[in-house]
Structures are given as structure tokens and as C-alpha cells.
Amino acid sequence: METYTLIVLTLAATIRVATPLLLAALAGLFSERSGVVDLGLEGKMLGAAFAAAAVSAATGSAWAGLGAGIATAVLLALLLAFATVTHRGNQVVAAMAVNIMVAGLGPTLALAWFNIGGQTPQLDQPAQRFLAIVWPGSATAREVPFPGLLYAELLSGHNLLVYLAAALVPLSAWVLFRTRFGLRLRAVGENPLAVDTAGISVTGLRYQAVLISGVLCGVAGTYLSIAASAGFTRDMTAGKGYLALAALIFGKWRPYPTLGACLLFAFTDALASRLQGVALPLVGVIPVQFILALPYVLTVLLLAGFVGKAVAPRAIGVPYAKEN
Amino acid sequence: MSAPAKLPRWAELGLLPLLNLLAALVLSGVVVKILGESPWVAGQLMLRGALGSQEGIGYTLYYATNFMFTGLAVAVAYHAGLFNIGGEGQAYIGGLGSGLVALWLGHLPFFVVGPCAVFAGAAFGAAWALVPAWLQARRGSHIVITTIMFNFIAASLMTYLLVNVLIKPGQQSPETREFGAGAFMPSASDVFAKLGVTLAPSPLNLAFFLALGAAALVWMLVWRTRWGYALRVVGQNQDAAVYAGISPPRVIVQAMLLSGALAGCLGLNELLGAQHRILIDFPGGAGFVGIAVALMGRNHPFGIFLAAVLFGALAQGGSQLAFDLPKINRDMVVVIQGLVILFCGALENVFRAPLAAVFGLKGAK
Numbered sequence: 001m002e003t004y005t006l007i008v009l010t011l012a013a014t015i016r017v018a019t020p021l022l023l024a025a026l027a028g029l030f031s032e033r034s035g036v037v038d039l040g041l042e043g044k045m046l047g048a049a050f051a052a053a054a055v056s057a058a059t060g061s062a063w064a065g066l067g068a069g070i071a072t073a074v075l076l077a078l079l080l081a082f083a084t085v086t087h088r089g090n091q092v093v094a095a096m097a098v099n100i101m102v103a104g105l106g107p108t109l110a111l112a113w114f115n116i117g118g119q120t121p122q123l124d125q126p127a128q129r130f131l132a133i134v135w136p137g138s139a140t141a142r143e144v145p146f147p148g149l150l151y152a153e154l155l156s157g158h159n160l161l162v163y164l165a166a167a168l169v170p171l172s173a174w175v176l177f178r179t180r181f182g183l184r185l186r187a188v189g190e191n192p193l194a195v196d197t198a199g200i201s202v203t204g205l206r207y208q209a210v211l212i213s214g215v216l217c218g219v220a221g222t223y224l225s226i227a228a229s230a231g232f233t234r235d236m237t238a239g240k241g242y243l244a245l246a247a248l249i250f251g252k253w254r255p256y257p258t259l260g261a262c263l264l265f266a267f268t269d270a271l272a273s274r275l276q277g278v279a280l281p282l283v284g285v286i287p288v289q290f291i292l293a294l295p296y297v298l299t300v301l302l303l304a305g306f307v308g309k310a311v312a313p314r315a316i317g318v319p320y321a322k323e324n
Numbered sequence: 325m326s327a328p329a330k331l332p333r334w335a336e337l338g339l340l341p342l343l344n345l346l347a348a349l350v351l352s353g354v355v356v357k358i359l360g361e362s363p364w365v366a367g368q369l370m371l372r373g374a375l376g377s378q379e380g381i382g383y384t385l386y387y388a389t390n391f392m393f394t395g396l397a398v399a400v401a402y403h404a405g406l407f408n409i410g411g412e413g414q415a416y417i418g419g420l421g422s423g424l425v426a427l428w429l430g431h432l433p434f435f436v437v438g439p440c441a442v443f444a445g446a447a448f449g450a451a452w453a454l455v456p457a458w459l460q461a462r463r464g465s466h467i468v469i470t471t472i473m474f475n476f477i478a479a480s481l482m483t484y485l486l487v488n489v490l491i492k493p494g495q496q497s498p499e500t501r502e503f504g505a506g507a508f509m510p511s512a513s514d515v516f517a518k519l520g521v522t523l524a525p526s527p528l529n530l531a532f533f534l535a536l537g538a539a540a541l542v543w544m545l546v547w548r549t550r551w552g553y554a555l556r557v558v559g560q561n562q563d564a565a566v567y568a569g570i571s572p573p574r575v576i577v578q579a580m581l582l583s584g585a586l587a588g589c590l591g592l593n594e595l596l597g598a599q600h601r602i603l604i605d606f607p608g609g610a611g612f613v614g615i616a617v618a619l620m621g622r623n624h625p626f627g628i629f630l631a632a633v634l635f636g637a638l639a640q641g642g643s644q645l646a647f648d649l650p651k652i653n654r655d656m657v658v659v660i661q662g663l664v665i666l667f668c669g670a671l672e673n674v675f676r677a678p679l680a681a682v683f684g685l686k687g688a689k
Contacts, residue, residue: 039468083670092407092468094670096615101662105355107655112359118655234655242472249469287488293480296473300455303465303473312466 004145010270012153016228018266019158019165020045020220024244025251025258026165026172027216032253033176034209035189035315039095040080041217042241043102048073048221050106053120053232054113056128065128065226070218076102077214085206088319099241107234120225120232130159130227161223168216173255185209189313192320202320220244246299253313265295331679337627341620341668343675345634348663355659359651366645366652373644374637380644382512382526388629388636389528389593390415390607392535394614395632396542397587399623403546404579405559410456410471411587412611413478414449418588420482421448423500423595423602427490430504437507441596442534442589449588450581452478457580461573467580475611486604499603509597531593535632538586539625545582555579587611609658616665619672635661 024041031038048069056065076098083089107118114120123129135156141148176182184205188195192202224240225232247265251258272291279285331340353363374384394411401408408414422445429437456474459465486498512528546552557565558575565572594606613635620634621627642657667674 037468039472079666083666087671087673089670089673092409093615093619093665096409096612097662097666097670099662100609100612100665101659104655104658104660104662108355108359108653108659111653111655112651118653239476242476245469246473287484289480289484289487293477296476296480300459300465300470300473300477303463303470304459305463305465 005149006274008149008153010267010274012157013270013273014263014267015154015158015162016266017269018262019162020223020228020240021244021247021262021266022165022259023161023168023216023220023223024241025248025262026168026255027213027220028245028248029172029176029253029255029258030185030209030216031213032248032316033189033313034185034206035192035313035318035320036081036084036206036210037091037095037317038213038245039092039242040076040098041213041220041244042237042239043095043099044073044076044214044217045221045224045241046099046106046235046237047076047102048218049225049236050102050110050120050221050232052218052222053123053225054110056123056226057114057121057231060125060128062128062130062226066130066219066222069222069225070215073218073221074211074214077210077217081207081210084319085203085210088321091317091319103235106232110232118234123226123230128226129230130161130223132157132159133163159223159227161219161227164219165223169255169259176255181208186313189315192315196320196322202322206320217241243295246295249312250295250299250302252311264298268292268294331676331683335679335683337622340672340675340679341622343679344667344672345620345664347671347675348660348667351663351667352656352660356652356656359656361649361651366649369645369648370638370641372641373647374641378524379526380640382524382528383640383643384633384636385532386527386529386593386598386636387639388632389532389535389597390590390610391613391617391632391635392539392628393589393593394587394607394610395617395621395628396535396538396614396625397583398614398618399621399625399628400542400546400555400586401579401583402618402623403552403559404555404576405562406460406576406579406583407468408453408471408580408583408587409468409615410453410474410584410611411614412607412609413471413475414452414584414587415590415607415611416475416478416482416605417452418445418449418584419591419595419606420485420602421445421588422591423503426503426507426596427500427602430507432504432506434506434508434510437504438509438530438596441507442592445588445591446585447588450585452588453580453584454577457577457584460580461576479605483604486602490602497603500601503596503600507596508600509592511597527598529593529597531589531597534589534592536629538589539629542586543625551575551578587614613661616661616669619665619669635664638664 024045028038028041051072052065052069055068056062080094080098083094084091110118110120138152138156142152184200188202188205196202224236243265247261248258250261268291272288275286276288356363356366374380397411398408422441425441425444456467456470459470460467490500491498492501509529509531513523513525516523554570554575557570558572562572590607595602617628617631617635620631638660639657645652646654
């Protein structure tokens with residue numbers, strides 16, 4: 001009974017941790033499928049997290065915060081596209097530049113505007129945040145361990161953005177694999193020359209993909225600062241953008257396996273906080289850091305081809321130069 | 325757009341980076357203006373803080389030492405056609421190697437400990453680069469991704485070691501005990517005092533000269549040896565390399581080992597030279613700054629030296645800025661670094677076409 005409740009609560013925590021990873025990984029999915037490496041997930045998320053918290057603090061509206069988060073991430077995405085698609089700059093360098101710049105800019109602006117160190121004010125009004133939505137009947141359902149507790153903890157009690165993220169997985173799968181736009185997007189990531197020959201703009205498609213990535217990163221960042229927590233703090237993405245990229249690779253650039261990878265990585269995170277200082281039978285105390293490093297180790301093993309094989313879109317990272 | 329226009333050599337190596345740097349600094353000025361301070365005053369403060377006193381110059385060169393090591397690391401890998409983004413992790417683990425030697429042998433005189441620490445730092449750094457290198461060479465795993473993963477694995481490992489194993493007993497913050505005095509890298513002011521020259525105290529230490537030596541060594545290796553030739557051929561064209569009897573996988577692994585070893589030397593400056601203990605997150609982003617330094621320095625050791633001094637001056641000047649202006653904190657330095665990388669690295673082609681037009685060259689359409 002006790003163990004059962006613990007497991008359900010850990011799974012509920014998994015969903016909460018997985019949400020920003022999933023949103024960012026889906027963002028990377030669109031961008032990378034079109035042939036643009038998306039190392040900038042981290043910076044776009046962090047920028048959105050700051051903008052969402054700042055605007056929500058100033059206006060008192062979580063929706064305005066979401067709008068600002070998306071707008072900021074889209075602006076950063078446009079900057080990346082301008083550097084890498086239009087001017088064919090190095091995609092890795094551009095992304096690192098944006099990540100570093102945003103890491104500094106958030107706390108700098110926060111200090112200048114709010115004057116409480118490098119963070120934004122605590123959001124204490126309910127309207128300033130996306131709070132958990134409690135589904136009808138979950139209080140009574142909680143009394144019944146199975147399936148009531150599952151309903152109360154896993155289905156009910158998350159904020160709007162969690163459900164949005166969940167809905168985006170089938171939607172992304174549909175767009176990428178069932179629409180003309182998706183076909184073209186994937187084609188431009190595999191063989192841009194063929195797409196160009198067919199009279200479709202490579203630049204246009206890549207811009208669209210990068211913009212979609214910006215929007216999704218905006219939601220991911222907003223989730224971090226005004227849904228999962230009550231304000232922006234320095235470096236609050238803490239490598240989640242890179243972890244999302246790892247999940248994307250682990251999911252072999254496909255929506256459903258990527259969802260699986262996000263859940264797996266989030267589970268290791270939730271497990272790590274549960275297992276902190278707990279002695280397990282046979283093995284004793286497992287250091288938290290080892291569990292936290294697990295997603296990265298797994299991704300390296302996958303990339304090494306020891307656990308299946310991850311094949312990237314063929315034209316990834318290569319700027320497209322039109323012949324004249 | 326056609327292929328990027330070719331510019332005269334002096335414009336390519338001098339004018340273009342300068343224009344890019346200028347654009348980054350102008351935009352930084354705009355940020356300062358938004359923050360409500362005068363960009364003009366901020367610029368003067370930074371310049372004076374970085375270069376206005378012996379102490380300031382000492383700090384600038386001390387920061388530059390870190391950036392030289394990581395910049396050289398990026399450059400060596402770059403010449404083999406590899407993007408080593410793992411300098412941060414290699415520096416972290418390399419510093420662990422130097423630090424362990426310093427903790428272990430700190431009671432011995434420096435001429436014994438010093439060389440051992442250099443060797444250990446380089447060896448640990450190289451070892452941390454080995455796995456991504458081997459995976460790239462033999463299994464085609466993309467080195468950008470694997471080195472990023474290794475940065476995170478290094479961070480987890482070091483947190484574990486510092487929190488659970490190496491921590492000085494009876495203290496809260498995760499850091500080791502102080503090294504024995506024999507493991508202190510002699511400071512520049514001490515060295516010059518022996519020569520009868522008095523310098524203001526600063527963390528500048530012997531590691532700066534080691535970094536200069538490393539730069540010279542990299543220049544020799546890359547441009548004056550058979551191995552360096554093989555390295556550059558692999559970087560330019562792997563098929564040509566195979567045809568010339570060069571084994572790309574072997575060269576890739578060797579290049580990454582050298583790259584990791586160079587990054588691994590950061591601890592000599594940061595730990596043995598300044599902190600005198602191993603502490604959490606001591607590379608502090610220098611691994612990433614190294615990418616900018618290599619880019620700006622056009623992957624040439626002399627250019628890297630200049631770029632490292634520039635970034636050192638930014639770091640030191642930025643601390644001064646944060647100290648003097650209440651509305652600005654140290655994060656402003658990070659913003660400027662980001663902007664410099666953006667303009668010098670990712671947007672470097674933006675000014676190329678207009679410049680080419682000025683020179684009346686064809687190629688920019």
C-alpha cells in the first residue's frame with residue numbers, strides 16, 4: 001500500500017518533470033528534421049522562462065506571460081535562422097552564442113528591472129501562474145487506491161501546459177508524417193537539393209521549422225518559470241535543453257519514441273529525488289549524481305550504436321547553398 | 325548567394341574580426357543603455373579595470389591563461405575537422421588530475437610536484453576526450469553531441485566526488501582541503517621579485533607562461549611536423565587523407581587526445597595557481613569561451629593569444645563594472661561574451677559581402 005502510493009507519486013512527478021523536456025524535444029524535432037541542428041533549445045527556453053515570469057509579474061496575467069515567453073523564444077529562433085539559414089553561419093556556434101548570451105541577459109535584466117538579485121519577483125497571485133487543474137471527483141476517487149489514486153494523481157492535478165504538451169505529441173506526429181508540409185520538412189532535412197529542384201524554397205521551409213521550434217521552446221520556458229515554479233531564477237533551465245536534445249536523439253527523431261525517452265529521463269530524475277539518502281536492499285545508497293547522469297550515459301551508449309542505432313537526418317548541420 | 329567572397333588576407337584576418345567585434349561591443353553598449361547606465365562610462369570603467377593598473381593587467385592575463393588553454397584545445401580539434409565542445413568537461417576532469425597530485429604530493433618541493441601536476445592534468449583531460457574521440461573515429465557518433473553529454477557526466481562525477489569523497493571533513497561547501505605549499509604555482513609577482521622587479525599582487529602565475537609554451541608547441545605541431553600535416557589533411561578531406569596513406573580514425577583520436585590534454589591544463593592556472601584547492605564548477609564556462617577564442621583567433625595560436633587576452637580583459641573589466649555600477653552585475657560579462665561569439669562566429673559572413681563590394685571583388689551577389 002505504502003509502496004503503491006510512492007510509486008504513483010513518483011510517476012506523477014515524472015509527468016511534471018517530463019513536460020518541459022517533451023516540449024523542448026518536440027521543438028528540436030521540427031528544427032532538426034528540417035536539417036538545422038537545435039543546440040539552442042537551452043537558450044530559447046531560458047529566454048522564454050525569463051520573459052514569461054517578468055511579464056506575468058508586471059501584468060498579473062499568466063496568459064500575457066505565455067505570450068511573452070513565446071514571442072521571446074521566436075525572436076531568438078529568428079536570430080538563429082538569420083545567422084544559420086540566411087547567412088549560412090555555423091549552426092553549433094550560433095546556438096552556443098545564443099545560449100551564453102541568454103544565460104547572462106536574463107539575470108542582468110532581472111537585476112535592472114526588479115532589483116532583487118538576478119531573479120524576478122515571487123508570483124503569488126493565482127492569475128499570474130498556470131496552476132494545477134483538479135478534475136471533478138478526484139478528491140473522492142483518491143480514497144480508492146486503484147484506479148482512483150491513478151485518476152487523482154496521474155490524470156488530474158496537472159496544469160494546462162502539461163495537457164498541451166501531451167496533445168502535441170500526436171499532433172506533431174500527424175503534421176510530420178501525414179501532411180504535405182511534414183513531408184517537405186522531412187525532405188529538406190534529408191535532401192535539400194531535391195526539394196529545391198522541385199521548386200520549393202529550402203530557406204522558407206527551414207525558417208518555418210525554426211519558428212515552430214521557437215514557439216514550442218516558448219511554451220517549455222513558460223512552463224518552467226510560471227507553471228512549475230513561481231518566478232525566474234538564474235540558470236533555471238539547468239541543462240534541460242541539452243537533455244531534451246538527448247531525448248530527441250534517444251527517440252531517434254520520432255515523436256512517440258521521443259515521448260518515451262522524455263518519460264524515461266524524467267523518471268530517472270524523479271527517482272533520484274526519491275532515492276536521495278535511501279538505502280536499498282543489496283546495493284545500499286546509490287549516489288544521486290549517478291542516477292542523474294544516467295540519461296547522458298544512455299544517450300552516449302545509443303550514439304555508439306550499442307543500443308540500437310540513431311540515424312540523424314542526413315542533411316543535418318549542413319547549410320544549404322543554392323547553385324547559380 | 326554564391327560561395328562566401330574571398331577577401332584580401334589582411335582584411336580576412338584583421339579587418340573582418342575587428343568589425344565583428346565592434347558590432348558586438350556596440351550592441352553590448354545598447355544593452356548597458358537599456359539597463360539605465362551610460363555605455364560610455366561603462367566602457368571606460370571596463371578598460372580601466374582591465375588594463376588601467378598592474379593588478380588589473382595581472383587579473384586580465386590570469387583569466388586569459390584559462391582561455392588560451394581551452395581555445396587551443398578547440399583549435400587543435402578544429403584543424404582535424406572536429407568540433408570539440410567538451411572543453412568544459414575535459415578542463416574539469418583535467419583539473420581533478422592536477423588537483424589530486426597537488427593534494428597527494430603537496431608537501432614536496434614545487435619542481436617535483438609541478439611537472440607531475442602538468443602531466444596528470446593533461447592525462448586526465450586527454451582521457452576524458454578519449455571516449456568521444458574513439459566513438460567518432462570508429463563508430464561515427466557525432467562528436468558535438470557526445471562531448472556535450474560528457475560535459476554533463478563530468479559535472480555529475482565531480483559533484484559526487486567533491487560532495488562525498490574529497491570534501492574536507494567538517495565543512496559544508498563541497499571543496500577539498502588546501503593543497504600543500506609545494507603545489508602552489510609560483511605567482512608572477514614572486515617570480516619577478518626574485519629578479520628584482522616589483523609587481524602588484526594578482527593571481528597571475530607561472531601557468532600563463534605554460535600556456536604561452538603550449539601555444540608555441542601547438543604551432544610547431546600543427547604547421548611544422550608531419551603529424552600536423554596529416555591532421556590538417558584529415559580536417560580538409562578525409563578521402564584525400566586515405567589516398568595519401570593517412571589513417572583518419574587514428575589522427576582523429578590523436579587530435580582529440582591533444583585537445584583534451586590542452587583543456588585539462590586549465591586546472592594548473594585555476595587550481596594550482598589561484599584557488600589552491602579543488603572546488604565545485606571551477607572551470608566556470610571557460611570551456612565554452614574557448615570556442616569563441618578559437619573562432620576569433622582564426623584557430624591560429626597567435627590569434628588565440630590575442631583573443632584570449634581580449635576575453636580576459638572582458639572578464640576582468642566586467643568584474644570592475646559590476647563592482648562600480650549598482651545596476652550591473654557580473655552576468656553582463658556573459659552577455660558580452662555571447663554577443664562576441666554571435667558576431668565573430670555565427671554572423672561572420674554578414675559583413676563579408678559589403679566588405680567585398682568595397683574592395684570591388686566579385687563573388688558576392
